[in-house]
Amino acid sequence: MAVNVEDNPYRAQSAEIIDIKQETDVEYTFRLAANMDLNCGQFLEVSIPGFGEAPISVSDFGTDWLELTIRRVGDLTDKIHELGIGDKLYLRGPYGNGFSLEEFKHRNLIIAAGGTGLAPVRSVINYFYDHPTEVNDFELLMGFKDPDSLLFERDIDRWKEKLEVLITVDQTCGVWGECVGLITEHIPKVNLSDVENTEVIVVGPPLMMKHTIKEFKKLNVPDDKIWVSYERKMHCGLGKCGHCKIEDNYVCVDGPVYNYAEIKDLKD
Amino acid sequence: MGYRLSKHDFSELLHKLQEDNKVYGPTCKEKKGTFSANDLVVYDQVADLNDLELTTKTKFSPKEIIFPIRQTMFYFTEDQQQIPQVDEESIIIFLRPCDRNAVKRLDEIFLENGPEEDIYYQRLRDKVKFFVLECTTGFDSCFCVTMDSNRVEPEEYTAFLRFEEDELECEVTDPDLEHLIQELGSEIEFNPQFKEEDETEVNLPPKEEITNDLFEHQLWTDYTRRCIACGRCNTACPTCSCFTVKDIVYEENSNCGERQRMWAGCHIDGFTEMAGGHNFRDEYGDRMRYKTMHKIYDFNERFGFDMCVGCGRCDDICPEYISFSNCINKLNQIIEEGE
Ligand SMILES: Cc1cc2nc3c(=O)[nH]c(=O)nc-3n(C[C@H](O)[C@H](O)[C@H](O)COP(=O)(O)OP(=O)(O)OC[C@H]3O[C@@H](n4cnc5c(N)ncnc54)[C@H](O)[C@@H]3O)c2cc1C
Ligand code: SF4
Ligand code: SF4
Ligand code: FES
Numbered sequence: 260m261a262v263n264v265e266d267n268p269y270r271a272q273s274a275e276i277i278d279i280k281q282e283t284d285v286e287y288t289f290r291l292a293a294n295m296d297l298n299c300g301q302f303l304e305v306s307i308p309g310f311g312e313a314p315i316s317v318s319d320f321g322t323d324w325l326e327l328t329i330r331r332v333g334d335l336t337d338k339i340h341e342l343g344i345g346d347k348l349y350l351r352g353p354y355g356n357g358f359s360l361e362e363f364k365h366r367n368l369i370i371a372a373g374g375t376g377l378a379p380v381r382s383v384i385n386y387f388y389d390h391p392t393e394v395n396d397f398e399l400l401m402g403f404k405d406p407d408s409l410l411f412e413r414d415i416d417r418w419k420e421k422l423e424v425l426i427t428v429d430q431t432c433g434v435w436g437e438c439v440g441l442i443t444e445h446i447p448k449v450n451l452s453d454v455e456n457t458e459v460i461v462v463g464p465p466l467m468m469k470h471t472i473k474e475f476k477k478l479n480v481p482d483d484k485i486w487v488s489y490e491r492k493m494h495c496g497l498g499k500c501g502h503c504k505i506e507d508n509y510v511c512v513d514g515p516v517y518n519y520a521e522i523k524d525l526k527d
Numbered sequence: 528m529g530y531r532l533s534k535h536d537f538s539e540l541l542h543k544l545q546e547d548n549k550v551y552g553p554t555c556k557e558k559k560g561t562f563s564a565n566d567l568v569v570y571d572q573v574a575d576l577n578d579l580e581l582t583t584k585t586k587f588s589p590k591e592i593i594f595p596i597r598q599t600m601f602y603f604t605e606d607q608q609q610i611p612q613v614d615e616e617s618i619i620i621f622l623r624p625c626d627r628n629a630v631k632r633l634d635e636i637f638l639e640n641g642p643e644e645d646i647y648y649q650r651l652r653d654k655v656k657f658f659v660l661e662c663t664t665g666f667d668s669c670f671c672v673t674m675d676s677n678r679v680e681p682e683e684y685t686a687f688l689r690f691e692e693d694e695l696e697c698e699v700t701d702p703d704l705e706h707l708i709q710e711l712g713s714e715i716e717f718n719p720q721f722k723e724e725d726e727t728e729v730n731l732p733p734k735e736e737i738t739n740d741l742f743e744h745q746l747w748t749d750y751t752r753r754c755i756a757c758g759r760c761n762t763a764c765p766t767c768s769c770f771t772v773k774d775i776v777y778e779e780n781s782n783c784g785e786r787q788r789m790w791a792g793c794h795i796d797g798f799t800e801m802a803g804g805h806n807f808r809d810e811y812g813d814r815m816r817y818k819t820m821h822k823i824y825d826f827n828e829r830f831g832f833d834m835c836v837g838c839g840r841c842d843d844i845c846p847e848y849i850s851f852s853n854c855i856n857k858l859n860q861i862i863e864e865g866e
Pocket of ligand 1: 310311312315316328329330331335375378489490491492493515802804805
């Protein structure tokens with residue numbers, strides 16, 4: 260039987276940019292017209308022919324749109340930042356498992372996110388913001404390098420109305436009213452009186468995740484109540500290219516979201 | 528069914544098969560080796576039976592026939608993406624049992640792992656007929672018996688061949704081919720023979736005794752000193768299937784170009800490099816550890832059989848004389864001694 264090359268998992272569909280929000284100097288959120296069946300925390304392979312392809316988390320989505328929050332770091336992401344409304348991006352996916360919201364419903368949920376780590380959980384936060392009766396207690400801790408690297412400010416203002424939000428910046432700043440210090444220093448402040456009924460999501464750069472998890476462990480949060488989203492180099496999203504593999508795991512297929520108990524012993 | 532036929536007749540048959548098939552096998556390129564006086568034994572198209580090199584191990588495996596070193600995924604212009612066609616012809620590959628078993632590993636990754644089949648692999652793989660070369664003695668560095676890849680089953684080949692002085696004996700499983708061979712040869716009783724003992728003794732550590740404690744062992748640090756991260760062990764390996772995707776833009780018109788994929792290897796710099804320059808296995812010894820675990824443990828955990836087929840090519844090719852089989856033995860010894 261002949262293989263139909265048109266039915267090709269590497270083939271990307273074009274999607275029009277319908278809105279752009281500048282978050283920081285180096286991070287923009289692009290809203291695209293696209294209709295995809297998505298889970299919170301999944302990612303897409305995003306490309307511009309000639310500039311390459313990269314895995315990017317879906318930072319929020321609705322029925323006929325999705326958002327990508329993209330940090331400018333290299334060939335492709337630099338080029339994406341030059342695009343305007345009406346231009347097109349190429350997408351394939353969604354890939355990965357994403358967060359299972361059922362795990363968090365009617366429980367206490369704590370999310371600790373560092374920097375761009377917020378992107379994969381932004382849709383989780385928005386979901387519970389929109390459905391506040393589906394979660395018991397909700398606390399959000401966000402750590403940023405400095406006030407200028409704050410992401411999703413307009414969301415944060417909204418979130419604060421209904422959710423317990425704590426923002427911290429690593430460095431001291433004069434005019435700014437939020438906490439100062441690493442996110443880890445503020446973890447003892449969260450309400451962990453009912454650990455058995457609490458789920459914790461930790462997302463961010465590798466070092467931040469490591470130390471944050473350590474803090475939660477100190478406060479007796481069991482491994483299987485901690486959830487993470489991993490980042491690895493990826494070239495396919497389909498379990499073929501091998502770049503994302505950790506031991507017998509393919510992060511693009513089995514992850515990027517993991518229960519910490521499952522992967523805490525994986526080395527690299 | 529088994530047949531015996533003269534080499535001359537088989538050669539005729541091969542010519543006939545070339546009408547609808549591209550035929551690949553081990554070939555010898557005289558004086559093309561690393562030191563120009565050496566011959567280079569590699570896979571290539573064969574026009575004639577005499578082109579087949581049957582006494583030496585090939586430096587590289589036949590994997591590049593179905594998983595090319597560099598492969599165009601799309602040609603793109605400003606608004607269009609076009610997928611390149613492949614030749615109509617079918618493919619015949621002459622190969623030994625270890626290499627046939629290696630294709631099973633590639634199938635697992637490209638066709639079974641993840642949510643969808645890799646069509647670039649699949650469309651070439653679907654065309655392939657395997658002509659397995661009987662191999663009962665192997666070569667110095669082989670350990671296919673240990674890796675359980677010394678045997679092949681009839682459903683895994685179209686023909687199984689045993690070369691004698693002027694004749695050859697074979698088993699044929701494909702009715703069309705059988706039809707052609709019937710006219711040329713005589714029917715015989717034929718039972719494929721397989722290699723039963725490895726010259727290189729390799730002791731695979733028991734899976735249940737492989738733990739993460741071993742990751743920190745001194746053993747790997749030695750490789751940090753010795754390995755130069757050239758990745759030749761990855762390219763020579765018939766089961767290494769990793770690739771990198773890259774866009775190429777044409778000089779004449781920067782709106783046109785192609786998306787290509789090319790072989791990648793876990794020993795080579797940049798394999799895990801992420802935005803911000805973060806790498807996961809900076810130390811070369813950690814890469815050796817990662818590869819070793821993948822070949823004899825992790826793949827098995829996921830798919831139920833070992834990835835390494837024991838062809839020994841990585842040992843043969845390493846410029847630093849790093850022996851993979853030796854590494855497995857050392858690992859086993861460490862486990863046995865409970866260090
Ligand atoms: C599951 C997942 C989700 C991600 N989500 C986001 C997101 O929401 N927003 C965001 O801005 N970034 C995200 N990233 C990171 C993003 O993929 C990289 O920043 C991007 O690949 C850089 O591409 P580039 O062409 O601009 O850079 P390049 O010019 O290719 O390289 C710049 C740097 O990025 C590294 N890099 C290249 N390709 C990859 C790759 N495929 N994966 C990881 N690193 C790579 C290079 O090694 C180099 O250090 C995510 C990565 C993963 C794995
Ligand atoms: S790891 Fe070495 S011995 Fe094993 S299949 Fe690959 S090249 Fe052959
Ligand atoms: S061939 Fe030898 S030196 Fe080269 S990467 Fe492999 S182990 Fe290291
Ligand atoms: S991204 Fe290619 S295997 Fe995971």
